[in-house]
Amino acid sequence: MSSADTARPSDPTADSSGLPSASPTDAAPRTALVVGASGITGTALVERLTADGWDVLALSRRASSAPGVRGIAADLRSAESLQEALAGERPTHVFFTAWSRQETEAENIAVNAGMVRDLLAALAHAPVQHVALVTGLKHYLGPFESYAAGEMPDTPFHEEEPRLDTPNFYYAQEDEVFVAAARQGFTWSVHRSHTVIGYAVGNAMNMGLTIAAAAALSREHGLPFVFPGSETQWNSLTDMTDAGLLADHMVWASTDPAGADEPFNVVNGDVFRWRWMWPRLAAHLGVDAALVSGPSGAPQPLEVQMTGREDDWAALAARHGLVEPDLARVASWWHTDADLGREMEVVTDMGKSREAGFVGFRRTERAFTELFDRYRAARLVP
Numbered sequence: 001m002s003s004a005d006t007a008r009p010s011d012p013t014a015d016s017s018g019l020p021s022a023s024p025t026d027a028a029p030r031t032a033l034v035v036g037a038s039g040i041t042g043t044a045l046v047e048r049l050t051a052d053g054w055d056v057l058a059l060s061r062r063a064s065s066a067p068g069v070r071g072i073a074a075d076l077r078s079a080e081s082l083q084e085a086l087a088g089e090r091p092t093h094v095f096f097t098a099w100s101r102q103e104t105e106a107e108n109i110a111v112n113a114g115m116v117r118d119l120l121a122a123l124a125h126a127p128v129q130h131v132a133l134v135t136g137l138k139h140y141l142g143p144f145e146s147y148a149a150g151e152m153p154d155t156p157f158h159e160e161e162p163r164l165d166t167p168n169f170y171y172a173q174e175d176e177v178f179v180a181a182a183r184q185g186f187t188w189s190v191h192r193s194h195t196v197i198g199y200a201v202g203n204a205m206n207m208g209l210t211i212a213a214a215a216a217l218s219r220e221h222g223l224p225f226v227f228p229g230s231e232t233q234w235n236s237l238t239d240m241t242d243a244g245l246l247a248d249h250m251v252w253a254s255t256d257p258a259g260a261d262e263p264f265n266v267v268n269g270d271v272f273r274w275r276w277m278w279p280r281l282a283a284h285l286g287v288d289a290a291l292v293s294g295p296s297g298a299p300q301p302l303e304v305q306m307t308g309r310e311d312d313w314a315a316l317a318a319r320h321g322l323v324e325p326d327l328a329r330v331a332s333w334w335h336t337d338a339d340l341g342r343e344m345e346v347v348t349d350m351g352k353s354r355e356a357g358f359v360g361f362r363r364t365e366r367a368f369t370e371l372f373d374r375y376r377a378a379r380l381v382p
Contacts, residue, residue: 031054032056032057033059033094034059036060037058037071038064040197040199040203040243041097042095043199044198048244050066050067050069057069057072059072059076059085061073061075072085072086073085076100077114083121085122086122090127092128092129092130093128093131093255094120094128094132095132096116096119096133105167108169113169117180120176120177128186133190134250135170135174136196137192138170139168140153141346143167152164156347156349157347158349158351159349159352174190188261189253190263191246191250191264192263192265194238194239194241197240197371203332206335207336212381213330213381214305215281216316217306217316219286220312221312224293225292227293227294228299228340229337231295232345233274233340234275234294236273237272238271238272238345240267242364244362245268245367248358249266249358252357252360262356264356265353266350269350269361269362271347278294280365281368284368285372301333302331302336303337313327314326319382323378
């Protein structure tokens with residue numbers, strides 16, 4: 001799990017993440033409800049909150065408990081399931097990190113906004129003080145079906161930019177939070193992350209594990225380790241979001257008055273070009289430098305490069321004693337292809353958070369390499 005590198009000098013009680021540490025005498029009891037607790041962001045949040053001594057309720061489709069964490073099983077797409085599961089719960093802080101991918105943006109809006117609406121309605125009885133919602137840079141880029149298709153703000157993206165004139169489930173989710181906040185009296189924050197890398201398995205958007213799986217297949221079978229995206233992405237500046245840093249950011253906004261009722265971008269704080277990063281990640285993953293190359297002409301998506309490699313992965317998993325032989329549970333080719341295939345620069349401004357007092361930073365290359373080490377230790381990649 002990541003942490004920020006520097007505490008605010010003006011706050012002698014700040015811990016290493018830049019978050020204020022309440023003393024034992026003035027700390028009010030806090031109970032966090034993490035929605036989507038088994039995902040990349042949810043996993044990092046649970047780790048951060050339990051380390052800080054919060055009582056944690058972890059809501060997912062299949063409840064899983066651990067020391068300091070009580071699992072709650074519920075179907076986010078069922079208002080009745082949520083009402084039943086949460087009837088006796090009294091969280092003070094809600095961290096909403098879940099989403100459900102649908103075929104069209106109209107369906108995305110109906111389903112994902114509905115999950116937020118029904119979850120918050122099911123907590124009308126609870127003493128909720130703050131709700132933190134994770135969205136992303138599609139706030140500026142537009143949804144998948146009209147991705148980067150219209151007029152967009154110039155980079156780096158700033159929070160004060162107006163919404164795009166196109167339907168977007170992020171906007172619909174925000175609106176549901178705003179309505180519930182006015183009704184139920186809590187503060188809110190919105191966290192617009194770039195591509196999030198962190199620890200999870202079976203996640204629909206997992207670039208870290210996807211790249212590690214592609215590298216393992218390249219190494220085992222001598223396959224070219226070709227950057228799957230566009231020349232624009234290869235050559236342009238970009239940034240990313242470490243899940244641990246995102247967790248730090250959400251906890252900060254949920255507990256510091258400066259974070260209340262505001263949307264924030266959240267990225268690691270460094271920038272890089274993939275033409276620099278790709279060969280470095282390949283080296284960390286043990287890929288022969290002779291197999292590593294950048295784009296040549298049109299993108300070469302991983303979905304195409306890795307077609308038919310399911311049996312190769314299953315055999316590789318058996319040889320190395322890996323715990324997951326199903327390649328579909330390890331790699332999300334489509335999402336990595338979408339991120340790396342963009343024909344535009346994507347860079348995010350963090351000035352608003354800095355001015356408000358959040359000083360967290362994470363070097364992206366280290367975030368990747370520590371994540372690769374964690375996946376190796378868990379025997380998910382060789």
